[in-house]
Amino acid sequence: MNVQRLFAVDLGASGGKCFCGIFDNGSFSMSEIHRFAHEGVSFYVPEESGAIVERTYWNDISIYHNIISGLQAYRRDVSRQLDSVGIDTWGADGQIVDRDGFMLGKIYCYRDHRLDNMVEVVKSRVDAGRVYEITGNHFQPFNVSNQLHWFMTHRKDALRPGCVYLPIPAVFNFYLGGVKKVDSTWASVTQLMDAKQKNWSREILESLDIPENLMPEIVEPGEVIGEITQPLASSIGINQAKLIAVGSHDTASAFAAAPVDCTDEALIISSGTWALIGKLVPEPITTVAARQINASNEGGIGNTRFLMNCVGSWLVQELRRIWRIADGREMDWNELNKMTNAAPAFTAF
Numbered sequence: 001m002n003v004q005r006l007f008a009v010d011l012g013a014s015g016g017k018c019f020c021g022i023f024d025n026g027s028f029s030m031s032e033i034h035r036f037a038h039e040g041v042s043f044y045v046p047e048e049s050g051a052i053v054e055r056t057y058w059n060d061i062s063i064y065h066n067i068i069s070g071l072q073a074y075r076r077d078v079s080r081q082l083d084s085v086g087i088d089t090w091g092a093d094g095q096i097v098d099r100d101g102f103m104l105g106k107i108y109c110y111r112d113h114r115l116d117n118m119v120e121v122v123k124s125r126v127d128a129g130r131v132y133e134i135t136g137n138h139f140q141p142f143n144v145s146n147q148l149h150w151f152m153t154h155r156k157d158a159l160r161p162g163c164v165y166l167p168i169p170a171v172f173n174f175y176l177g178g179v180k181k182v183d184s185t186w187a188s189v190t191q192l193m194d195a196k197q198k199n200w201s202r203e204i205l206e207s208l209d210i211p212e213n214l215m216p217e218i219v220e221p222g223e224v225i226g227e228i229t230q231p232l233a234s235s236i237g238i239n240q241a242k243l244i245a246v247g248s249h250d251t252a253s254a255f256a257a258a259p260v261d262c263t264d265e266a267l268i269i270s271s272g273t274w275a276l277i278g279k280l281v282p283e284p285i286t287t288v289a290a291r292q293i294n295a296s297n298e299g300g301i302g303n304t305r306f307l308m309n310c311v312g313s314w315l316v317q318e319l320r321r322i323w324r325i326a327d328g329r330e331m332d333w334n335e336l337n338k339m340t341n342a343a344p345a346f347t348a349f
Contacts, residue, residue, distance in 0.1 A: 004083050007033075007074055007241065009067055009172070011089040012250060013110075013273040014039060014317050016063060018070030020078050033077065034070035038063055039321065040109035054113060057106040058093065058168075064175050068236065075237045082238050085176065085228065086246035088253045089169045090273070091189040091298075092142040096151070096214070097174065099162030104155070107171065110142035118146035125149070126207035129291065134204060136195035136284040136297030137188075140309065144190035149208040156209075165214050169248035176243060177226040181217045183245040185252035188299030193218065195284040195297050195304070221247045221301045247301050251276045256301045263303070273314045278307025 004023040009016065018034040040056045047053055067087075074082065092110040095103050108114070119139045122131075128139065137143065148165065164180045167187070173179040187193045187200075192215070194201045200215045219225060226243045233240045247253040254270040255278075263280040270276045284297035284304050298305040316336065324330045 005079055005081060007071065007082055007085045008246075009070065009085070009087040010250060010253075011063065011087065011168075011172075013090045013314075016066055018067065018073070020074055022078075033073045034066065036066040036069075038066075040111060056109040056112040058109050060107050060171060064172060067172060067176070071236050071238065080238050082241040084224075084242040084244045086244045086248075087169050087172050088246055088248045088250040089167075089172075089186075091186065091249045091251065092144060092168070093147070094144065094165055094167040094171060096159070096163050096165050097180070098160050101174075101178075104158050104163070107168070108147070110147075114150055115141040115146055118150055119143075122146055122149055122208065126204060129288070131191065131204060132291040133286050134194055134201050135188075135191050136286045136290075136304075137191040138291075138294040138296040138309070139191075145192050145204065145208060148192070148210045148214075152209045159211075159214075163214060164216055166216060167248075170216055173225065173243050176228050176232065178229060179226040179243055181219050181225045181245060183221045183223070183248045184218050185221055185247040185299040185301065186249045187218045188297070189249055193299075195286065195299070198299070219245045221245055221252070249298065251307075252298065252300055252305065255280060255305050271312050273312050273317060275310040275312035276305075276307050277310060278305055280304070281306045 006021040008019040008021060010019070015035065015037045017032060019030055020033050021028065021030045038059060041059055043055045043057065044052050045055060093107060095105065095107045097103055119141055122145055123139070131137070144167070166174055166180060167182045167190070169186055170180060170182045173181070184193070184198050188195060192200055192204055192210070199218060200212060202212060205212050205215070223245045224242050225245045227240045228243065230240055247256055250272070251270050255268050258268045260266040260268065260280070267277065267279050278295075280300060280303045282303060285295070285306055286297065295306060295308055298307065320331055320336065
């Protein structure tokens with residue numbers, strides 16, 4: 001077996017990590033190459049009425065720069081030869097790109113307040129039961145269905161022929177190799193994909209005034225979707241490695257990696273900014289009972305993730321961020337853990 005060198009980028013809602021995985025003569029090893037923090041950035045801008053509103057965006061330029069820094073570290077520490085690159089991300093957000101490669105604005109963070117009432121708006125356009133029957137997704141303010149319907153309601157005049165919506169993992173594959181595709185695990189959490197057919201639901205798109213030709217091609221996890229562009233590869237000092245459509249929703253990759261022998265008996269918790277608690281099932285469960293408990297069906301790798309979305313470490317991440325702003329010092333996670341363990345039980349709620 002030839003040596004295979006893989007570069008994996010794991011982007012969560014509060015940080016990113018770059019790994020090198022190597023298959024060599026039947027063995028596999030993995031090492032962390034680069035790690036970085038990132039967070040949404042708030043702007044306070046006046047609307048036409050004069051009211052000051054908060055708008056929260058991702059710093060995609062900084063994230064891209066850190067991916068490149070990770071690739072440069074790979075070249076220095078591992079090899080100039082790289083077989084493939086895979087990127088997973090959190091499960092919301094994206095931006096529209098025109099045919100000349102220009103983004104139609106900044107990339108909104110899913111906690112931006114323009115989405116506060118969008119669940120009710122979407123439910124007024126399409127029957128909630130029908131949405132769940134088709135997509136298997138629960139209703140959350142940050143769903144891409146809400147985001148794109150907001151865009152079509154408020155920014156439709158910005159669209160040109162040839163524009164394509166790029167989900168956040170596709171944004172970085174586009175930056176690396178000009179690719180405009182997304183895998184089915186990420187598409188499955190948009191509330192726009194038919195969970196059984198694994199294609200964009202024309203019925204949902206039409207109900208929300210979203211043009212079908214705006215949506216990117218959906219591919220299966222594991223498909224080769226492109227390669228790093230020649231000028232970028234040359235600037236880094238590596239070859240034009242293949243870009244792979246991995247399970248690009250980070251929870252899909254986490255559930256696939258969980259050490260589960262029997263999926264019928266095992267529950268899985270993927271814990272980060274969000275905590276996703278559920279199990280792997282063969283097919284989506286879109287019953288009335290499933291909808292009533294607000295469970296979600298999300299595409300897996302050869303299966304479906306049936307789960308609940310819960311607050312994970314976001315509360316402590318926010319405290320850490322607020323304290324950093326207040327005293328100018330980033331508290332170490334080990335320090336926080338020691339303080340937590342030393343504090344009396346039930347001190348705060």
